[in-house]
Amino acid sequence: MFDLAGSVKDFRNAINRIDGLEFLSELLGDQSDPDDDFHMREREAGRTDKRVTHSLYLVMSNTKAIDELLRLFAQWQADPSASFEHGLGKFKTAFQQLTAIRRWGAEDRIRETGLRERWEETLSMVGQSVSTVLVEVELWHRRDAAQRAAAEAHVEEVITSSAGRVLDRSQIGEIEYHALLAELPIQQVQSVLTNGASAIRLLTTDDVMFVSPFTPMSVAPGTLEPVAQTQLARSDRIEGKPRIALLDGLPFTNHDALQGRLSIDDPDEIGENYPVAARHHGTAMASLIIHGDLTDGGPPLDRPLYVRPILQPHEFMPGHEQVVPNRLLTDVLHRAIRRIVKGEGNQPAAAPSVRVVNLSIGAQTRALTRRMSPVGRLLDWLAHSYNLLFVVSAGNHTDEFTIPADAAHDIEAARLAAMRDGFETALLRGSFRLATP
Numbered sequence: 001m002f003d004l005a006g007s008v009k010d011f012r013n014a015i016n017r018i019d020g021l022e023f024l025s026e027l028l029g030d031q032s033d034p035d036d037d038f039h040m041r042e043r044e045a046g047r048t049d050k051r052v053t054h055s056l057y058l059v060m061s062n063t064k065a066i067d068e069l070l071r072l073f074a075q076w077q078a079d080p081s082a083s084f085e086h087g088l089g090k091f092k093t094a095f096q097q098l099t100a101i102r103r104w105g106a107e108d109r110i111r112e113t114g115l116r117e118r119w120e121e122t123l124s125m126v127g128q129s130v131s132t133v134l135v136e137v138e139l140w141h142r143r144d145a146a147q148r149a150a151a152e153a154h155v156e157e158v159i160t161s162s163a164g165r166v167l168d169r170s171q172i173g174e175i176e177y178h179a180l181l182a183e184l185p186i187q188q189v190q191s192v193l194t195n196g197a198s199a200i201r202l203l204t205t206d207d208v209m210f211v212s213p214f215t216p217m218s219v220a221p222g223t224l225e226p227v228a229q230t231q232l233a234r235s236d237r238i239e240g241k242p243r244i245a246l247l248d249g250l251p252f253t254n255h256d257a258l259q260g261r262l263s264i265d266d267p268d269e270i271g272e273n274y275p276v277a278a279r280h281h282g283t284a285m286a287s288l289i290i291h292g293d294l295t296d297g298g299p300p301l302d303r304p305l306y307v308r309p310i311l312q313p314h315e316f317m318p319g320h321e322q323v324v325p326n327r328l329l330t331d332v333l334h335r336a337i338r339r340i341v342k343g344e345g346n347q348p349a350a351a352p353s354v355r356v357v358n359l360s361i362g363a364q365t366r367a368l369t370r371r372m373s374p375v376g377r378l379l380d381w382l383a384h385s386y387n388l389l390f391v392v393s394a395g396n397h398t399d400e401f402t403i404p405a406d407a408a409h410d411i412e413a414a415r416l417a418a419m420r421d422g423f424e425t426a427l428l429r430g431s432f433r434l435a436t437p
Contacts, residue, residue: 066103073101106197106204109211116197118213119189132183134167134214136328138374139207141176148178151207155180158201162188170331174385175377181214181328216329217361218314218322219249221280237261241353242306244289247336248360249282249311249321250274257287257294263304265350267339268324270309278313281321285360306351308336311361323361330374333359334382341386360393 069091075082076095084091110116115135122133139155142148148171156166159182168181184202191199198204203211237260250271253262264271287294290301310332314320323329335344337357343349359379372380379390403417 070101073098104206104209109203109208110197113210113212115211115213116192118215119193123189123193131186132164133186133189134326135182135184136210136212136214137180137182137202137208138210138212139178139180140209141171141173141178152178152180155202155205155207158205159184162201164188164202167326168328168331170328170334172330172334172378175374175381177330177374177377179328179330179374181326216323216325218317218320219281219311219361221319238302238304240303242304242351243353244301244303244356244358245306245308245340245351245354246282246285246289246358247308247310247333248285248358250279250309251282251286251307252276252279255283255287257291258283261290261300261304262286263306263351265306265308265339267344268309270312270324274309274313278319278321280319281311281360282307282309285358289358306340306354308340308350310336330378333375334378337382337386337388341388355387356389356391358391360391 072084072088072091073095075084076092080092080095083089119133122130137155137159139148139151142151152169159166159180162185164182164184166180166182169179171178182202188200188202192203202208242263250264250266251258251262253259253264286305286307290305292298310324311321312324314322315325324332338344339347339349340351340354340357341349379392382388383390401418401421403414403421407413407417
């Protein structure tokens with residue numbers, strides 16, 4: 001981790017002149033108020049009051065290079081005028097942009113991922129009634145395939161040596177995503193909560209970037225009381241090529257509002273164990289896309305709706321649906337979209353005419369850390385690469401705002417307390433950071 005004295009741009013301009021350093025990732029850190037030593041300047045106005053980026057996380061793949069960089073920086077700090085060995089003088093320009101360098105550590109791997117908080121909640125709610133927990137382990141994405149394979153093998157060995165196991169894995173080079181879905185024994189949770197992040201080997205492994213709690217998003221059934229009674233005549237099968245795709249639960253295909261209007265693509269055969277009584281969310285979303293507000297009486301879509309189920313009935317909560325468990329959501333979405341536009345295996349593209357994709361689900365445990373989330377990066381890349389528009393639900397955090405009891409009796413105090421709680425949980429109250437497609 002590099003603590004900056006200047007701007008990110010100035011540092012990157014300086015560091016880009018140095019050969020032999022492979023930067024695996026870049027994450028912006030906190031910003032701090034300017035002072036006499038470190039402040040931003042503009043060409044004409046001079047010193048400004050703009051906040052200064054405090055940290056930049058840049059990771060190099062060569063351990064010896066890191067050791068050498070730390071040695072040189074310590075030498076430069078002791079005497080900025082000291083001579084470096086031949087060919088190393090160019091580091092001085094980069095060092096002038098820094099106040100400190102330190103290694104990426106165990107706490108960095110879980111900072112703002114919500115792992116500790118989720119594990120505390122797990123122990124307080126279920127205690128010893130569970131024997132394992134699921135985590136998404138993101139590895140630093142290396143450009144070299146052999147290095148990626150070696151890193152993955154090492155991390156898997158770390159997991160299995162602690163009585164854990166790997167359930168799923170994914171590499172998507174276009175978004176620099178390399179991850180494992182792992183199951184860890186509950187004893188690992190207890191060790192971290194008792195002794196800190198460095199207590200388990202997984203969180204001290206150099207190949208690991210982040211470790212996040214993994215809980216497949218679930219949705220509860222909607223109200224059973226209809227807002228208004230509507231009558232829809234059953235229609236003949238709608239012909240044509242679909243323009244809109246729905247990635248959601250499996251709809252009730254014989255529903256009056258949907259019969260003959262859906263093109264179901266279920267390569268994972270989720271529908272075999274999807275009772276009609278559990279098909280709430282997909283049915284509702286399909287109806288909304290096809291008809292809009294039923295009480296408006298407007299014309300429905302004149303093309304079929306392509307549906308790819310990625311939810312399934314919840315194992316323990318009747319009526320609820322959840323994202324396919326034991327699978328990395330980023331990989332599930334990547335495979336689903338590739339199947340639509342490019343095909344899968346020997347199969348041709350399932351619906352290449354699709355241009356709009358609805359995704360009304362998110363990952364409740366995915367905090368908005370200092371870089372765009374893997375799913376956010378994936379959707380951004382897919383939108384650009386395949387000329388798609390993704391319609392994504394606005395948020396994924398269902399917890400209510402919490403305000404102190406003494407603030408509830410005054411409107412202004414309540415407003416400020418709610419805003420304060422919103423800011424404090426801002427990293428959690430959102431599903432993905434998306435650029436405009």
